[in-house]
Structures are given as C-alpha cells and as structure tokens.
Amino acid sequence: MTATEQRFREFKMPDVGEGLTEAEILKWYVQPGDTVTDGQVICEVETAKAAVELPCPYEGVVHAVHFEEGATVDVGTSIIAVDTDPGAGPAEAAAPAAAAEPAPAADEEDAEPQGRQAVLVGYGAAPSSTKRRARKPQPGAAAQEPAAAAVQAELNGHAAAPAPAAPAASPAAPVPSASPAAVPVAGRPLAKPPVRKLAKDLGIDLATVTPTGPDGVITREDVHAAAAPAPAPEASAPAVAPAATAPSSGSEAVRARETRIPIKGVRKATAQAMVNSAFTAPHVTEFITVDVTRTMKLVQELKQDPDMAGLRVNPLLLVAKALLVAIKRNPEISAAWDEENQEIVRKDYVNLGIAAATPRGLIVPNIKDADAKTLPQLAAALGELVTTAREGKTAPGDMAGGTITITNVGVFGVDTGTPILNPGEPAILAMGAVKLQPWVHKGKVKPRQVTTLALSFDHRLVDGELGSKVLADTAAILEQPKRLITWA
Structure with a gap:
C-alpha cells in the first residue's frame, strides 16, 4: 500500500446481508470536512432485506462522499474517502486511492479510446x-509510451x-x-x-x-x-406548434395524473420472493372458523397478571403459542424442501416469523427458538420484534432462518385470506379479525367472539392430513386455552 493509500482510506459498500449485490444510500450523517472516529455511524443504507446503519472503520476527516442520498451502489464500490492524517498537509497534495483507478469498462461501449475525459468521483478524476x-502531462515526460506521446503531441498542437x-x-x-x-x-x-x-x-x-x-x-x-417507447410521430405535424394538435390517444393526459414509484429495496425483494414462492411451491390453503371467546377472556386476565407486567399481551400472542404447541404435537411440519439434494430437511427447532408491514414494504423477522420460550419470554420477543420493525431497524439476521410464519390480517378488519408462503418455509398461518357473531354454544345460539384461521402449506412436504392436524390443533387450543397446559 502506498503512502497515499495509507492516508486516504476508501470505505467500500459492504455486503450487510447474505449475498446481496447492492444497497441504496438513504441518509448521510457526515459530509466532507467532518471529523469521524472508528465505529462512528456515517450513513444509513437500505438493502433488499432491511435498513442498516454503517459504521466507519477509520478515524480522521471525511475527504469525499462519492454518492448522494438515494443512489443505489454496488457492493464493493467505495462510498466515502477518509483522510486518516489530516495534519500531513493540504489534501490536494495527494489524491485518494480510488481517484487513481480508471473507470471500469463494464460494457463493450466502454472499450472506446479514452482521453483525459473526466470521470466519476471514486472512479477517476473528479468532475466537480x-x-x-x-x-x-508535460511534453517532455520520459515515461510516456510512443502511442501516448503521439496523442499528447497532438493535444498540445490543438491547444x-x-x-x-x-x-x-x-x-x-x-x-x-x-x-x-x-x-x-x-x-x-x-x-x-x-x-x-x-x-x-x-x-x-x-x-x-x-x-x-x-x-x-x-x-x-x-x-x-431512453428505454421508454417513443411516442408515435404525427404525420406532417409542425414541431413548433404541439399545442395546436391534440394527443391522439390521450396518453400524455393520463400520465400527468399518475405517480410512478421505483421498485427497489425491501419491496423489490419481497415481490421477487413471492413470485418465486408462488410458482415453486404448490400451495394448499385450508380454513377453520373457531369460537375464541375463552381465549379473549384469558387475554384480559393475563394483562392483569404481575408476571406479564410491562409486556405486550394480545390475541396474537396466544395464537402464536397455540401454533407452537400444535407444531410440537405434529413435528413433521417443521421441515424444508431441499430441491438441490432432493431431501426433506426436518428441523428440531421453530424460528417463528411474524409478517410486519413497514413503510418500506413487508418484512418477516422471526423469533429464534420460539418453541423453547415461556409465555412471558414469547411476549417480550414479540414486543421487541414489532417495535424494531416499525422503526425500520430490523437486522438482516433477524429475517433469516425462519421455519414458519404468522400473518395477522385481522388487524385490518379482514376475516381471512390465502397467504403465500415465505420462501423456504413449509407453512404460513393467517389470523383473521375477531368478531362478535351468533354461535351455537351449549345447544343455544349466543353471541360469541369468533375468528377464522387459514393455513397455507407446501404440498410437496406437507400433505393434507398433516396440514389439517396442525390447523385443527391450533383452533382447538384457541377454543379451549387450558390445552396450552394439558397438551404442552
């Protein structure tokens, strides 16, 4: 490493997820001239999985910020230069290491002969x-190759x-x-x-x-x-008076009333994952409507329990616990389909995913080893998961390794749905809204609190019998919550 490279350190966009190729810079916390310390957060980036804050690995003064907010940057590309020895003299005395590198010839068009044309900051001489x-270069430079010397002589002649x-x-x-x-x-x-x-x-x-x-x-x-299709030219229409000719199809007027949002980040990854899941795993969805009056009473009692003080207690908590008990009774559903090795991988643990809607799109963080947690521990983990997701601080690791998911569409007043599997998981449970409905209870029609559950599963590894057992057991526990004790 040269002395210049040792002084001006380039921080490259890291792979903050699992094999991600790019990230979007959401916000810079530093600007050129700011002093930074090792470990200081310098920017926030959004990958296809989550928003992540990046710490600076160097100490010194910010020499250059190579990309603006909103830019999408490839992993491995330098995003900021730090002068680690600002007392050594003016920055113009030496250029950052990245500035000495020529712009990469990514396309065939880049193979054209190049002169002294300015290129982007971080990939050559700065254009600012x-x-x-x-x-x-001086005409008498001895290190020039013959071709370069000829070009230089021509340039000097033109100058x-x-x-x-x-x-x-x-x-x-x-x-x-x-x-x-x-x-x-x-x-x-x-x-x-x-x-x-x-x-x-x-x-x-x-x-x-x-x-x-x-x-x-x-x-x-x-x-x-440039990629958008050009509008059809009007026959012999004068270019100087477009207002005199009305659009033939009205497409311009329609576009003026539309808002186009780039598909990127979490939403782009979610869309691709859902398409892959829908067209890879054969989905089957089963439904069951259940009287959850006793479960709703238990929720109110737990809110007053000293052991649950300060914890988030709601119907979702008991649905999650009921599903975990149902999986324990039917462990074959905790599995994954390995297409490459043509194997079914059984898992002796449950990483319970909870689908969460965020401003950046749908994410599914999961609670690791949820099956081993007590009810208070599960409540604490759920509360932390929801809070972190709403703040947009969910780490990529928290969304990896899920084994089954719950999506609570009931919070939107929806009765149920046919959820799509989270890629790599065997099943997903949709919880509908809890509503007061007439129900036959002990031989009489009475108003009871009722909800509908829907379980989608991968029919390659979960057959109808297994899927039905898991769904029926979950419903039975919610109808008679004491089974949380007797079946556990």
Missing part, C-alpha cells in the same frame, strides 16, 4: 467544477492552435464540466456502475442517452427515459 482541472474547438477526429480533448452538453459524443459517457449495469440490462447505448445529472452524469432516470 470546484476542483482544479487535471494538469496536462496552441487558434481554432475554437478540437476537430471531430480527436475525442481525447479535455471535457469541461460546465454542462451535460459539453460531453463529446465520441467520449465515454459519464455514469455510475449501477447505471451502466441498468443500461446494459435494458440494451441501451449510453452514448445515445441525454444526461441530466450534475456535470453531465447519466442517471437511472435518464436510462429509463
């Missing part, structure tokens, strides 16, 4: 107009000529960063690696995209705009 322009602009055959001329229009067509378009990847995936040539970002940088929105 607040920094000095890169100095031209001395009175012509106002370089000829079209010389794309290597320095590019001013005053405006996007100043970027030469033959030059390498400015775009961050995630944007280049997006363009490649969409089959878009970046050289044909009009940049709108600062200093002529192509943004994700520019690529999407």
Whole structure:
C-alpha cells in the first residue's frame, strides 16, 4: 500500500446481508470536512432485506462522499474517502486511492479510446467544477509510451492552435464540466456502475442517452427515459406548434395524473420472493372458523397478571403459542424442501416469523427458538420484534432462518385470506379479525367472539392430513386455552 493509500482510506459498500449485490444510500450523517472516529455511524443504507446503519472503520476527516442520498451502489464500490492524517498537509497534495483507478469498462461501449475525459468521483478524476482541472502531462515526460506521446503531441498542437474547438477526429480533448452538453459524443459517457449495469440490462447505448445529472452524469432516470417507447410521430405535424394538435390517444393526459414509484429495496425483494414462492411451491390453503371467546377472556386476565407486567399481551400472542404447541404435537411440519439434494430437511427447532408491514414494504423477522420460550419470554420477543420493525431497524439476521410464519390480517378488519408462503418455509398461518357473531354454544345460539384461521402449506412436504392436524390443533387450543397446559 502506498503512502497515499495509507492516508486516504476508501470505505467500500459492504455486503450487510447474505449475498446481496447492492444497497441504496438513504441518509448521510457526515459530509466532507467532518471529523469521524472508528465505529462512528456515517450513513444509513437500505438493502433488499432491511435498513442498516454503517459504521466507519477509520478515524480522521471525511475527504469525499462519492454518492448522494438515494443512489443505489454496488457492493464493493467505495462510498466515502477518509483522510486518516489530516495534519500531513493540504489534501490536494495527494489524491485518494480510488481517484487513481480508471473507470471500469463494464460494457463493450466502454472499450472506446479514452482521453483525459473526466470521470466519476471514486472512479477517476473528479468532475466537480470546484476542483482544479487535471494538469496536462508535460511534453517532455520520459515515461510516456510512443502511442501516448503521439496523442499528447497532438493535444498540445490543438491547444496552441487558434481554432475554437478540437476537430471531430480527436475525442481525447479535455471535457469541461460546465454542462451535460459539453460531453463529446465520441467520449465515454459519464455514469455510475449501477447505471451502466441498468443500461446494459435494458440494451441501451449510453452514448445515445441525454444526461441530466450534475456535470453531465447519466442517471437511472435518464436510462429509463431512453428505454421508454417513443411516442408515435404525427404525420406532417409542425414541431413548433404541439399545442395546436391534440394527443391522439390521450396518453400524455393520463400520465400527468399518475405517480410512478421505483421498485427497489425491501419491496423489490419481497415481490421477487413471492413470485418465486408462488410458482415453486404448490400451495394448499385450508380454513377453520373457531369460537375464541375463552381465549379473549384469558387475554384480559393475563394483562392483569404481575408476571406479564410491562409486556405486550394480545390475541396474537396466544395464537402464536397455540401454533407452537400444535407444531410440537405434529413435528413433521417443521421441515424444508431441499430441491438441490432432493431431501426433506426436518428441523428440531421453530424460528417463528411474524409478517410486519413497514413503510418500506413487508418484512418477516422471526423469533429464534420460539418453541423453547415461556409465555412471558414469547411476549417480550414479540414486543421487541414489532417495535424494531416499525422503526425500520430490523437486522438482516433477524429475517433469516425462519421455519414458519404468522400473518395477522385481522388487524385490518379482514376475516381471512390465502397467504403465500415465505420462501423456504413449509407453512404460513393467517389470523383473521375477531368478531362478535351468533354461535351455537351449549345447544343455544349466543353471541360469541369468533375468528377464522387459514393455513397455507407446501404440498410437496406437507400433505393434507398433516396440514389439517396442525390447523385443527391450533383452533382447538384457541377454543379451549387450558390445552396450552394439558397438551404442552
């Protein structure tokens, strides 16, 4: 490592989940010039699983922040540079290590001859107009290769000529960063690696995209705009008077009343997981309606119990406990389907997932070894899980390794549903709303508190008999809560 690299340390986007490839920067807590310490939180990022705060591994002064808030950054890409020896002199005396690296040639279009064109911060010379322009190499530099020397001589010749602009055959001329229009067509378009990847995936040539970002940088929105189908041209319609001709289909008026939200982060991962689950595991859903009047009475009694003081006590707690007892009576349901090895993996533990709706999308954190917890311990774990999820602080590890899930649609007043399995899990239980309904009780029709449960399961490893037993046992416990004692 050179002295410059030792001084200017680049912090790269880490893989904060399990094999994630990118993360979006939600918020920066530091800016260039701020002093940072080892372990200090410098930013918050959102992965496909959760929002995570990143601590700085270096101590010093922030030299540069390479991405703005809202940018999606590939794992392994430098996001911030820290000057670990700010007392050594002006920062201009040495550039960060990342600035010495050429921009990666991610696409075939990047193989075009390059000159001294400015590239993105963190991938080459900084394009910001607040920094000095890169100095031209001296004509007498002895280390230049023959081809490079010829190009340099040509550049120097153009610089001395009175012509106002370089000829079209010389794309290597320095590019001013005053405006996007100043970027030469033959030059390498400015775009961050995630944007280049997006363009490649969409089959878009970046050289044909009009940049709108600062200093002529192509943004994700520019690529999407270039990928959008062009409106059908009107026959012989004058371009100078579009207002005189009404849109043929009214699509412009419709778009003006629409809001488009990019699919990313947790919502993107959830959507992909649900599609994979729905079209991989054969779903079967069974329903049962049960009288939970005694369970609701027990909830009220537990709220007054000194052993449950300060804990969240609600119907979901007893539904969770009932399901755990039902799994203990039918342990075969605690399993997973291993497609690669063609095996059914039985699990002697239950990591109980609870589906939680958050502003960033649906997440399913789970309570590790929930089957081994007492009722007070389970209540404490549920309360912590819900609070953490609402704050958006659920760690990726808390969402990994789930074995079965509960989704409480009853909080929205919904009777029941057909839930989709959390990928890799054998079953998911939906709890409906508890409502006062007429019910036959001890031979008479009386108003009772009733709910409907729905259990979806993977029919590859859970047959109808096993799924029915688990659902029936869960309902039986909620109808007669004393079975929590006799069956446990």
